[in-house]
Amino acid sequence: MCGHAGFARHPKGTKVKLAIDINRKLTIRAQARGKHAVGFAVLGPTTSFIRKWAVSMDTALKTGLYVEKVEKVIPKNVRYVMSHTRHATLDNKGEDAAAHPYHMDTTVGCHNGTITNWKEIAKANKKKDWLTDSQAALWLIDKMDDPADALMALDGWWAFAWVKESILHLTRTAERPMAVAYVPKLKTLFWASEENDLKEVLKTSKLKFSSWPLKADILYRFDPTKFNSKANGTRTKLTLDRPSKHLATKKDVATRVREEDGFPVRDYRAVDAGPSKQLEFGKPLGVKRDSSPSLKKFMEDVDMKIAEMDGRLEGAEAEIAFLYDVIDSMGGMASDEDCAECGEPGDKMLRLPDGGSVHPRCVLK
Numbered sequence: 001m002c003g004h005a006g007f008a009r010h011p012k013g014t015k016v017k018l019a020i021d022i023n024r025k026l027t028i029r030a031q032a033r034g035k036h037a038v039g040f041a042v043l044g045p046t047t048s049f050i051r052k053w054a055v056s057m058d059t060a061l062k063t064g065l066y067v068e069k070v071e072k073v074i075p076k077n078v079r080y081v082m083s084h085t086r087h088a089t090l091d092n093k094g095e096d097a098a099a100h101p102y103h104m105d106t107t108v109g110c111h112n113g114t115i116t117n118w119k120e121i122a123k124a125n126k127k128k129d130w131l132t133d134s135q136a137a138l139w140l141i142d143k144m145d146d147p148a149d150a151l152m153a154l155d156g157w158w159a160f161a162w163v164k165e166s167i168l169h170l171t172r173t174a175e176r177p178m179a180v181a182y183v184p185k186l187k188t189l190f191w192a193s194e195e196n197d198l199k200e201v202l203k204t205s206k207l208k209f210s211s212w213p214l215k216a217d218i219l220y221r222f223d224p225t226k227f228n229s230k231a232n233g234t235r236t237k238l239t240l241d242r243p244s245k246h247l248a249t250k251k252d253v254a255t256r257v258r259e260e261d262g263f264p265v266r267d268y269r270a271v272d273a274g275p276s277k278q279l280e281f282g283k284p285l286g287v288k289r290d291s292s293p294s295l296k297k298f299m300e301d302v303d304m305k306i307a308e309m310d311g312r313l314e315g316a317e318a319e320i321a322f323l324y325d326v327i328d329s330m331g332g333m334a335s336d337e338d339c340a341e342c343g344e345p346g347d348k349m350l351r352l353p354d355g356g357s358v359h360p361r362c363v364l365k
Contacts, residue, residue, distance in 0.1 A: 002100070002112040003030025003085040003193045004161055004178060008168045009078065010187035010227040011045075016076055019188050022201055024071065026190065027083040029197040031057050033112070034087030037099035040070045041108045043080040043163055047073075050108070052099035057085060079224055080163055084110040090132060098131040107142035109162025109169075110134075112193060113176045117155040138162065147171070147219055148238050161191060167221050171238070174216040181211035182231040189222055189231050 005026035007019050027038065038060050039052025051069045053060060060066040074081065084100035092098040100110040111134035115121075118133035121140065130136060133156070140150035141162060147169060157175035161168070170191060172178045179195035181202055182188075192198050195213050202209045214220060217240050222233040327333050327350070334349040334357040341362035349357035 001033050001087045002110075003027075003033035004110060004112055004159060005030050005083040005085075005190075005192045005197075006081055006110075006161060007188050007190045008080050008222055008224045008227075010224050011077070011079070013187040013224075013227070015186055016074075016078060018205065019186060019190075020071060020074055020081065022190060022205060023081050023083060024066075025201045025204075026192050026197055027057050027085065028061075029201065030083065030085040030193060033193055034085040036088040036093040037084075037086035037096070038066075039084050039086070039099040039101055039110075040066075041080070041082040041101040041103075041110075041163075042070065042074050042078055043082070043108060044075050044078040046077060047075045049073075050101055050103055052084075052096060052101070054094050054096050054099055079166070080168065082108065082110060082161060082163070084112075089114065092131050095131065100134060102135055102138050104135075104138050104142035107138060107162050107164045109138045109141065109160060109164075111137055111158055111160050112178075113156060113158030113173070115154050115156040115158065121153070148236070148240075151219075151238060151240060159193065167223055170214060170220045170222070171218065172214055172216055173240070177213065179211060179213040180220075180231075181209045182227075183207050183209045184229050187224075187227040189224070189227065189233075 005023055007023050009016065009019060013019070027040075031038075035056040035058075037052065037054045038057045039050065041050045042048060051065075053065060055063075055065070057066070082101050086093075086099055088098065090098070101108055102110075115133035115137050118130070118136035121136040122128070122130045125139075127136070127139070130139075137150070137154055137158070137160070140153055141147055141160070142164065144150040151171070157173040159172035159176035159178040161170050161178075163169070168189070170178060170180065177193050177195075178191065179193075179198055180189055180191045181195075181198040183190070183202070185207055190198060190202070195211055198209075198211050202211070215235075217238045219236040219238055220233050221236070222231055226232045332351050334351050335347045336345065337349050337357045338345050339349065339359045339362055340352060340356040341358050344359070346357075346359050348360070350360055350363060351357050
């Protein structure tokens with residue numbers, strides 16, 4: 001679970017310092033969704049940069065990292081500021097490079113969620129240096145002309161924010177939240193994971209605004225040059241037959257049915273320099289299956305169920321890890337102690353009010 005925040009400004013937007021202050025407050029609140037890392041992308045016509053560290057936003061503020069390396073050097077003509085707070089679900093929470101945002105040639109973006117097939121995408125495209133599932137997703141978004149094609153190739157759930165060709169793109173699936181708020185006086189659009197955060201922070205600014213949650217499986221595009229009394233964004237419905245729900249996908253995504261075997265074979269290989277129509281298929285998998293219709297349907301159902309279970313397990317593990325971190329921050333975790341219930345040692349123990357500790361599994365008994 002991670003947190004989004006950010007804003008997009010009209011070229012003649014007013015009170016940039018106020019917008020920066022609002023985004024700082026939104027990023028602080030986003031820590032409720034992740035404290036392993038924090039990062040910022042600042043994009044403008046004269047100055048653009050990314051700063052990110054494997055520390056919490058609180059630490060970045062206390063040490064001066066945020067003020068000195070980000071806030072003080074944001075130019076007055078900035079168009080976008082993008083923030084992200086990360087809760088790591090992989091074994092790289094201490095690496096700065098694993099933090100968001102990411103820069104992929106013409107795209108800068110952040111991600112909250114889980115992409116369960118990212119390793120297959122990395123392997124098919126010979127990307128050995130990727131640290132996270134988010135990089136695989138944003139790389140596809142960058143390389144493919146139609147974002148729907150890129151999203152179709154992903155298995156999992158998400159909330160994405162990215163800027164490509166000076167346009168802000170926001171989209172989410174039903175499993176992850178995201179909301180926006182528009183302030184006409186500033187000609188500025190803010191976004192965050194939680195609509196309540198937007199409302200609470202903007203109320204303190206005493207500015208008139210309108211906020212709304214983004215609908216699932218809709219791609220929102222915002223061009224800051226068109227901001228006036230309204231944000232004037234566009235919406236595109238995404239028909240996402242995600243592989244975790246259905247193995248059939250659009251023809252422009254590298255998935256097809258091999259006639260010689262009669263079952264779907266997914267391939268995630270993309271050509272670096274080209275749009276979606278230049279995607280090429282990899283070598284056929286060296287697996288043979290009976291092509292009878294009944295067995296074909298059975299194997300499709302099995303593949304789908306396995307993908308669904310993998311995704312749910314990974315998501316559950318991430319939520320459990322986040323819960324442990326919250327309990328630990330409150331002093332409720334212990335390690336290298338014997339369980340008061342079963343007597344066995346453990347490295348993730350819950351402290352008891354009267355002393356001692358116990359395995360979580362023993363509490364459930």
